[in-house]
Amino acid sequence: MKDTTSIPNKILEVIGVLFGIVLFYFWLIFIDKIKMLLFSEVIVVNGNEIIKAQYWGQIDQWLVAGLILFFLIFGHYLLCSKNMSRIEKNLDIIGMKSALIGFILWLFVTIITFLFKITFPYSFNIAGGYLTIISTYFLLKNRLYKLDI
Secondary structure (H helix, E strand, O other): OOOOOHHHHHHHHHHHHHHHHHHHHHHHHHHHHHHHHHOEEEEEEOOEEEEEEOOOOHHHHHHHHOOHHHHHHHHHHHHHHHHOOHHHHHHHHHHHHHHHHHHHHHHHHHHHHHHOOOOOOHHHHHHHHHHHHHHHHHHHHHHHHHHHO
């Protein structure tokens, strides 16, 4: 027999991830508004005023790309947590925690390197951040399973 109860759950999971993408776009708009409000300057070009936000290189890159994993997992967890097993909930919580911790750790790295005028290529910056998140994920996951034993 075909299990028909899992089909609505799968659809709900996809909708949860899509909801996470929507939340991520709100994050991008929020970051842009904060930068324009607090870190912008007015430049006059040929008599026209142009408002320009400061560009911080790898800090901006990481602020834009670093939290996508968090929002995807958060959207999934928000909509699907009622139908999840304890193990699935724990994995989502570990995923969210590791995404936030890794994001903050790598943000510190990008701020320090920016202050010392050390620039990374975009791909190295993003890969380094995601490797930090993945490393944090495995550390938290191993810690959880050690506590269960």
